[in-house]
Amino acid sequence: MGKSFNKIKSTVVPLNIENVDTDQIIPARFLKATSREGFGKNLFRDWRYNNDDENQPKQDFVLNDATYSGKVLVGAKNFGCSSSREHAAWAIKDAGFDVVVSSFFADIFKSNSLNNFLLPVQVSEEFLKKIFDAVQKDPKTEIEVNLEQQSIKITARGEQESFDISTYKKTCLLNGYDDIDYLLSIKPEIQEFETLKK
Amino acid sequence: MAKTLFDKIWEKHVVKQIEGGPFVLYIDKHFIHEVTSPQAFAGLNKRGIKVFRPALTVATADHNVPTIDQHLPIREELSRRQVEALKKNCAEHGVELYGLGHPFQGIVHVIGPELGITQPGITIVCGDSHTSTHGAFGAIAFGIGTSEVEMVLATQCLLQTKPKVMRINVDGQLQEGVVSKDIILYIISQISASGATGYFVEYAGSAIRSLSMEARMTICNMSIEMGARGGMIAPDETTFNYLKGREFSPQDAQWEEKLAEWRQLYSDGNAIFDKEIFINAADIEPMITYGTNPGMGVGVTGHVPSLSEVNEKEKASFEKSLNYMGLQPGANMKGRKVDYVFIGSCTNSRIEDLRMVAGFVKGKKKASDVEVWVVPGSKQVEKQAIEEGIDKIFEQAGFQLRQPGCSACLGMNEDKIPAGKYCISTSNRNFEGRQGPNARTFLASPLTAAAAAITGEICDVREMLSSEKESVLAGDQNYN
Ligand code: SF4
Numbered sequence: 001m002g003k004s005f006n007k008i009k010s011t012v013v014p015l016n017i018e019n020v021d022t023d024q025i026i027p028a029r030f031l032k033a034t035s036r037e038g039f040g041k042n043l044f045r046d047w048r049y050n051n052d053d054e055n056q057p058k059q060d061f062v063l064n065d066a067t068y069s070g071k072v073l074v075g076a077k078n079f080g081c082s083s084s085r086e087h088a089a090w091a092i093k094d095a096g097f098d099v100v101v102s103s104f105f106a107d108i109f110k111s112n113s114l115n116n117f118l119l120p121v122q123v124s125e126e127f128l129k130k131i132f133d134a135v136q137k138d139p140k141t142e143i144e145v146n147l148e149q150q151s152i153k154i155t156a157r158g159e160q161e162s163f164d165i166s167t168y169k170k171t172c173l174l175n176g177y178d179d180i181d182y183l184l185s186i187k188p189e190i191q192e193f194e195t196l197k198k
Numbered sequence: 199m200a201k202t203l204f205d206k207i208w209e210k211h212v213v214k215q216i217e218g219g220p221f222v223l224y225i226d227k228h229f230i231h232e233v234t235s236p237q238a239f240a241g242l243n244k245r246g247i248k249v250f251r252p253a254l255t256v257a258t259a260d261h262n263v264p265t266i267d268q269h270l271p272i273r274e275e276l277s278r279r280q281v282e283a284l285k286k287n288c289a290e291h292g293v294e295l296y297g298l299g300h301p302f303q304g305i306v307h308v309i310g311p312e313l314g315i316t317q318p319g320i321t322i323v324c325g326d327s328h329t330s331t332h333g334a335f336g337a338i339a340f341g342i343g344t345s346e347v348e349m350v351l352a353t354q355c356l357l358q359t360k361p362k363v364m365r366i367n368v369d370g371q372l373q374e375g376v377v378s379k380d381i382i383l384y385i386i387s388q389i390s391a392s393g394a395t396g397y398f399v400e401y402a403g404s405a406i407r408s409l410s411m412e413a414r415m416t417i418c419n420m421s422i423e424m425g426a427r428g429g430m431i432a433p434d435e436t437t438f439n440y441l442k443g444r445e446f447s448p449q450d451a452q453w454e455e456k457l458a459e460w461r462q463l464y465s466d467g468n469a470i471f472d473k474e475i476f477i478n479a480a481d482i483e484p485m486i487t488y489g490t491n492p493g494m495g496v497g498v499t500g501h502v503p504s505l506s507e508v509n510e511k512e513k514a515s516f517e518k519s520l521n522y523m524g525l526q527p528g529a530n531m532k533g534r535k536v537d538y539v540f541i542g543s544c545t546n547s548r549i550e551d552l553r554m555v556a557g558f559v560k561g562k563k564k565a566s567d568v569e570v571w572v573v574p575g576s577k578q579v580e581k582q583a584i585e586e587g588i589d590k591i592f593e594q595a596g597f598q599l600r601q602p603g604c605s606a607c608l609g610m611n612e613d614k615i616p617a618g619k620y621c622i623s624t625s626n627r628n629f630e631g632r633q634g635p636n637a638r639t640f641l642a643s644p645l646t647a648a649a650a651a652i653t654g655e656i657c658d659v660r661e662m663l664s665s666e667k668e669s670v671l672a673g674d675q676n677y678n
Contacts, residue, residue, distance in 0.1 A: 086343035168219025
């Protein structure tokens with residue numbers, strides 16, 4: 001998936017539900033693939049369809065509502081909690097999102113996202129509310145995320161906030177390389193550590 | 199400087215720190231299973247590299263396996279393919295596999311400890327969030343994603359930021375009928391499903407010390423349900439006695455050497471924690487959850503919060519949750535009808551859990567309209583249960599003893615709870631759809647689940663225990 005990342009300007013899909021767990025993002029029965037692709041169609045499967053039937057979409061669920069679209073998924077507090085399944089990050093990415101915004105992310109979800117070039121942007125409760133309000137008033141509201149500057153902005157209103165990311169992770173994302181590339185490059189040091197440890 | 203248990207182990211495993219970034223952490227033991235490993239092996243193959251230290255990884259098949267007729271090929275095609283992929287990957291990379299049919303097969307978090315692979319002072323990871331279970335031995339153990347599984351396979355290391363450390367002290371005496379599952383459900387109900395995010399938790403205090411190893415595992419297992427990266431308990435004589443003589447425990451002179459090392463594993467008296475919580479064991483009732491995250495729990499004699507008890511911001515998700523569960527705000531939990539009872543999962547499927555349930559149901563019969571599944575955590579637990587005659591007790595009670603696996607914990611294999619039905623479950627998650635689409639889950643201890651199996655409804659096991667005592671005293675022959 002190695003793909004670099006810097007700026008994004010996009011409309012958003014708002015999902016104002018707290019404690020969204022990874023079992024909702026992608027239910028266990030859809031984890032049976034042995035590749036990383038194709039999980040997007042089962043994203044929020046049980047919230048999207050009645051009786052698990054693709055011909056019966058739940059009209060009131062935001063992913064089925066043509067009013068909203070874009071590369072930014074805006075969730076509420078404690079997004080991505082519980083199961084460590086990376087399939088959750090794969091599904092969101094596969095469904096076309098590059099950024100997830102929330103006021104609080106679960107730890108494993110956050111690192112899984114970063115490992116898949118899906119940027120988790122953690123904002124304050126107040127800023128999150130501003131986004132939801134803006135999108136409710138105008139579904140075409142655009143958000144700009146600038147990784148280099150670590151900023152997120154509601155374009156039309158000019159309101160913005162900065163977000164945290166480790167310097168290391170930022171460099172990885174900007175340059176399109178991942179943790180495993182780095183770890184492989186320090187293998188001699190790892191071997192040395194093993195010898196010392198024994 | 200005074201150090202916490204976590205710091206002592208962490209420092210020993212840091213290969214280096216990246217400037218302005220995470221630590222490179224060395225991993226001593228890596229468990230893998232069929233669901234979160236195929237893409238990791240595919241990644242290695244794509245890079246054209248082999249597993250770096252195959253002897254440090256152990257594999258089993260658990261999530262997708264059926265729990266009846268395990269000798270037959272897996273019927274469901276996609277599940278079968280995942281299990282076959284695991285077999286092929288392990289063979290190609292020289293990783294030990296305890297697959298279906300192997301006497302060591304079982305839920306990954308049950309077999310690690312029972313084989314003595316899980317030991318104090320080591321770092322353990324697995325592509326499964328309940329890896330926190332292994333922390334009960336005083337290890338740093340946590341769940342990882344598939345990309346991280348790939349990293350560990352490729353380099354035996356991970357990049358990690360150092361979490362904060364929280365200590366939860368549980369002191370005092372537990373009431374009769376209250377067990378370790380109730381302790382952890384109580385803690386989560388107090389601090390919420392996200393209350394420990396960003397932390398590694400150490401459990402301490404006299405009530406924790408007095409627990410058996412298996413009971414400690416139940417507590418550490420659910421650390422992730424309050425958002426914690428992991429949970430741990432300092433090793434002590436209980437830990438050492440448990441480990442002595444197990445399949446992969448150190449032997450002879452090596453045992454003595456390890457023991458001396460393990461005795462140093464505790465938080466120093468004046469070590470500073472980023473957060474500390476104190477709980478009185480006597481305050482804990484048998485617990486039950488009413489909602490769709492493990493933090494939504496109350497004592498069995500309690501009630502679902504009424505709307506006025508819920509804070510304004512949480513109202514929407516609270517109502518959504520109750521709607522899913524088919525419950526009213528303010529409703530009592532006691533007396534609520536259940537359709538299924540599931541005793542199993544990496545939280546409560548060990549031999550002590552089965553013994554506890556068997557001891558309680560001996561001579562009783564399940565309610566006629568309830569289906570009861572008991573799923574042992576491993577082949578060894580199953581074998582032990584049969585040797586002890588526990589299978590007979592279950593048979594007489596009308597409980598179905600199945601074969602080892604994750605089973606109805608996650609609605610991925612064939613064992614699912616039908617839509618709309620209520621299941622009282624000893625597993626760890628009550629999310630929407632966790633046990634099957636639209637299935638409704640009440641989390642509880644094995645004892646509370648067993649009591650519900652007998653009466654067909656949520657009840658207070660303490661009342662049943664005390665009335666039994668009276669009838670025993672009165673010489674009632676029906677109780678034996
Ligand atoms: S029993 Fe449940 S929680 Fe435990 S490893 Fe299996 S699926 Fe995960």
